[in-house]
Amino acid sequence: MTEKILTLWTGSGLYNLSLGQAVMVLVGLLLLWLAMAKKFEPLLLVPIGFGGILANIPEAGLALSAAEQAAHLARPALLEQMAATLQLGLDPAAGIDAWRHTLTEVLHGDVSPALLRAANDMAMDAGFAHGMLYQFYSVAIASGIAPLVIFMGVGAMTDFGPLLANPRTLFLGAAAQFGIFATLLGAVGMSAMGWMDFSLNQAAAIGIIGGADGPTSIYVSSILAPELLGAIAVASYSYMALVPLIQPPIMKALTSKREREIVMTQLRPVSKLEKIVFPLALLILVVLFLPDAAPLLGMFCFGNLMRECGVVERLSDTAQNALINIVTIFLGLSVGSKLMADRFLAVETLGILALGMVAFAIGTACGILMAKLMNAVSRMPINPLIGSAGVSAVPMAARVSNKVGLESNPHNFLLMHAMGPNVAGVIGSAVAAGVMIKYLG
């Protein structure tokens, strides 16, 4: 009996709580606070923050596979069996903790699917089970499905009208993607300097933060660098929420008051047929030129076609509501599962947070500079403030353009004009994602 009470204590969270886990619980609470008090992308950060706390509950192993739990908790005999299955030699001299560590690292690393399945079978046979968050992650993210379904919903919520009325704003969406590639280079540079240790794949996944598109970031990093997914998703959504703080100083620094006062010509009305044909035209271009962007842009176009075609309203409604909400809940919790202390609390995370901020800043700047360039070479006036909306972060960045514009000229409403580059930025980062997946995936 005493022994049992002791088990209760030695199995409790308080007894087992590592410093890292305590810190991560606080990080989770911080994310929740940002989401609730500061309205930082709450739809994602509430589930991510909560999932982060759940993932760091000591001994619960919610974010671990059966095999990982066994590596953490099983008796030596089972550890030896698992090592044999995984074709590992365990040093008999090393202590059992070293064995656990070796197994954990191997399971977390790049083990072949067949061996992984065998190890999981063995662990399940011994009574271990996949953790809840691990299952969510497998189904939602490892399969790549959840970000794609969310992208479909985003497509169903996107109105391409402003873009179609002024297609040249696509150039702004293109220019803002420079943030992605500059960040990639920054990450690579940090590694070359020896400050961090990012591979090219990891650098690319980090760069995509600059795309300011949550689902795109998650999709790319689930393919190129799943081990960084937690930090990347957190950075991505946090900075999207910080757009109203990050962008205005850059926008003001790069534009003169006169430029900020430019009044744009009113957008022409766009016909229903154009809106229907556009997603199909975009799809065909993807088919012809960048098959690797097909999952992302294909689902995006599909969602938009459902929205515009007018004959499947019930599907479009569901894609915009029940379906995207359901997937968002599980996507968020799954991302949270990547906030485990031993993975997240690394110096690389700090690098990612720093680089993500840089990515946003550079993307913003390039969008604005591109707008100024277009103003220089074309007659049709473009207020450079809408260039910053090219980073996407829909619709926040467009609202920021509008707000900064109103500060200079209280009668100049830029919102609809800024929606063009805003959605162009979504397309732009999906294209950039396709290129990266092509070369590195």
Added chain:
Amino acid sequence: MTEKILTLWTGSGLYNLSLGQAVMVLVGLLLLWLAMAKKFEPLLLVPIGFGGILANIPEAGLALSAAEQAAHLARPALLEQMAATLQLGLDPAAGIDAWRHTLTEVLHGDVSPALLRAANDMAMDAGFAHGMLYQFYSVAIASGIAPLVIFMGVGAMTDFGPLLANPRTLFLGAAAQFGIFATLLGAVGMSAMGWMDFSLNQAAAIGIIGGADGPTSIYVSSILAPELLGAIAVASYSYMALVPLIQPPIMKALTSKREREIVMTQLRPVSKLEKIVFPLALLILVVLFLPDAAPLLGMFCFGNLMRECGVVERLSDTAQNALINIVTIFLGLSVGSKLMADRFLAVETLGILALGMVAFAIGTACGILMAKLMNAVSRMPINPLIGSAGVSAVPMAARVSNKVGLESNPHNFLLMHAMGPNVAGVIGSAVAAGVMIKYLG
């Protein structure tokens, strides 16, 4: 660098687009056009058409498993390994393209699940992944789940009142199923003639098109002839949409003006209890006489019971809305995955399209003839025009009956009378499906 740009080009869709894929993209666009402009069952044909385009994006492999992608793209060493795993001998003299072809055929054919899993593991180990549409297909259709869930939703949307008020209309629903079996015989005959090469299983799956029920068609062909699923689903939904064109000439040819003017006695009111007991009675008959129809009719009755029992309205609402919409999206995309050029562009597809049309025509005719027969032997008058509704195609065929009836007698509303055979046709084809699965499944 130049080499990399070259990769971009040699990996582009334009460079790799085969004629077949281009044709299938056009077919996909045609389906979308039919859905959007002609309102051909848009809820299904929009996702199917779009999925068809996605499935034919060159090099993207969205509809392929990891192993199929590896067979298409991997280096020779991996091909040899996979062949060994699959217990195949590759002829060293034959070129690598021959190897790819052999592997693709084997993977697409009837390989054992254990070997298939091993081949997929090997491909994943080498960095390949299941395509998005392949995953949708596995979860939604290969498991059999999506058509069943849709059938549950259809059950929740079906009102058996008119059928209960006049149960004899079930005979019309029975007679119209002759279209199914005549088509089966037609398909078998074509093979006997040497025109096509359909097995008995394939002939049965084709025949079910005559049932004019999308989910039933998809369910049956996913079991009996998954390789034909794309063509069968497309034919099924297209002809359901064409019912207003196909049926009226047949209806007019087989009935005299006097017959078309027959006024039917008004339907008696049906009590709530009858509506509750009916799905249970149907279920019990399935339990007793045709267990093989249990998944289809079971889910159908379950949906209808949820609708009528009055105590689970929130489940019934969800089954009719969010759930059926979600499943429809993925079912449609999954069906689209079966429109890959190399599988779809076969002479068999033309045979299926032709036979499907015949199936509808025969079913329509038999329903009408049965109604005339019942008129001959019974006192209670039946307008033969409602017989054609027995093919199901709910509620289109009933509307057609009503419309043709109004042409002869502008005061004779047949709609509610036609709803009886209409829903009877759903039951009838599910029963026919059960018989076929029993003998061939």
Added chain:
Amino acid sequence: MTEKILTLWTGSGLYNLSLGQAVMVLVGLLLLWLAMAKKFEPLLLVPIGFGGILANIPEAGLALSAAEQAAHLARPALLEQMAATLQLGLDPAAGIDAWRHTLTEVLHGDVSPALLRAANDMAMDAGFAHGMLYQFYSVAIASGIAPLVIFMGVGAMTDFGPLLANPRTLFLGAAAQFGIFATLLGAVGMSAMGWMDFSLNQAAAIGIIGGADGPTSIYVSSILAPELLGAIAVASYSYMALVPLIQPPIMKALTSKREREIVMTQLRPVSKLEKIVFPLALLILVVLFLPDAAPLLGMFCFGNLMRECGVVERLSDTAQNALINIVTIFLGLSVGSKLMADRFLAVETLGILALGMVAFAIGTACGILMAKLMNAVSRMPINPLIGSAGVSAVPMAARVSNKVGLESNPHNFLLMHAMGPNVAGVIGSAVAAGVMIKYLG
């Protein structure tokens, strides 16, 4: 041809219907009748009852895995192969029916996942497929996901206001859990007496019926005693529906009229912030003291946080509606799959039904006695009638408290006061579940 018709007959349900299956079909109809006519928790009992009928359709095998179906139907050669795969020796002297029985028992028992997968592969290779309900069960319950998602939805529907206004009511929720442990002891005692043969794990799963929380019961028994899940779930939901019959006599027996007339002080208003912090505080306590309750209480707190935080209303709405409805449908059908005659019609089921009733009665009594104790030691008056609400069965038990209270004093509304112990009971049984899983899971 005659032979084929014969096959139809020998394959029909009527020919194969065992007595047990017929009984279970009647049990399914009884559950449906209770749900529809008596409003016994219809949201669950309609799907469970219907699923129970489906699971007992002879020869359909809807609730069986591919391997189990093969064991039931396959030719001897395949049986021998499967036995070899499962490392079983089949006695050549024993008849084929003995072989089938041996294989079925082994497959149903505690076979290792790797062997099970091999057996299923072999069966699929021979053309067998997983039954529909088996698939639902695997995805919804065996994974543990469905009860957790429902618990999240319950959390999103729960208002902790009354509990926060009077936190001492948590003690009532604690006391009522004595029903759980007393029942556990009862089950163990029955086994010690030799009346039944329950293991400690099974006894614990049975005890949880006393928690009066459907999802908790299902979650715990899916972990500790999946073989009893059907009976436990049926007992759990049936007794929850019977709360208005079970509780009032006990409540009246244990209280004096004077006690029943006690008027409670009005609840103080609770601030929004308190409601937001409470689920987080509860989560932190779970983190610190009972990691094993983390899946259940974590999802519950997550749902409640979504409800209260005010920034993710669309997620909260979905969790309370579309998502919980969808999951309820499949959870119910999955539970129904455990009502197969050969498993359900055992004397243990009767024991479970009897013990479940006892559990409710003891829980009710302890809640009331605890309230009386609190009244004895504290100044703030507590009407003991609200103690019975501590068993949870939200919100039925609280309504019963209110109703019995009104009988004594028509102006004394206890409903809001009873909601406190009512939701406390949910937390209490989840904690009890965590303790049991810790020691036995």
Added chain:
Amino acid sequence: MQDTQLLNEGLALMGLGMGFVFVFLTVLVIVTTLMSKAIGRFFPEPVAPEAPARGGARAQASQGDDVMVAISTAVHRYRRRHRR
């Protein structure tokens, strides 16, 4: 020869299938008719008004006394939606 066999099997399946469909639906006609008669006799419920096609609209007519409640509910819901 094999073709003939395929044809024969097709014919057999046609006969069997069509026959079974008719038998099954005939039984269903009989059972349904009996069921309706039994219910009409032993449970002569007040007749249910024709359920409209959409499940959502099944609410029975209600007396107009709470129009104001409805309007204010509509207002609340409208505002809530648009605040989001």
Added chain:
Amino acid sequence: MQDTQLLNEGLALMGLGMGFVFVFLTVLVIVTTLMSKAIGRFFPEPVAPEAPARGGARAQASQGDDVMVAISTAVHRYRRRHRR
């Protein structure tokens, strides 16, 4: 003998479980009380009106000035539903 052991284990589990439930909920009572006091002291929010049981009905009361908006919205929504 084995039966006794089973009984003993059952008893142990009962004691342990019941004990833990009480300890846990006692701690929760304490934490909740402290939390409420702290919030009442440091964040004395304007009190939230009692949230009704159904999430759907949380909309705060709104002034009646936009009844017409609500009605026309209702009209639109009604028509849209029925057109489908």
Added chain:
Amino acid sequence: MQDTQLLNEGLALMGLGMGFVFVFLTVLVIVTTLMSKAIGRFFPEPVAPEAPARGGARAQASQGDDVMVAISTAVHRYRRRHRR
């Protein structure tokens, strides 16, 4: 040395990626413009009114003649909800 290679690869990927993004979006600009012109010329539809952001609110304005229908619908729905 390896660092230099990593940097080089990063630079190459940047050039390639940025170049491709621009090429692709330029093509998209051209295609979109041509498409719009072609549609404006060959299918000069009556202009679509600006779709509001929320899919739910797309219902076109309807004439006020069925306000009463709407109100009674609202009443029914309200009652149904609250009965649950």
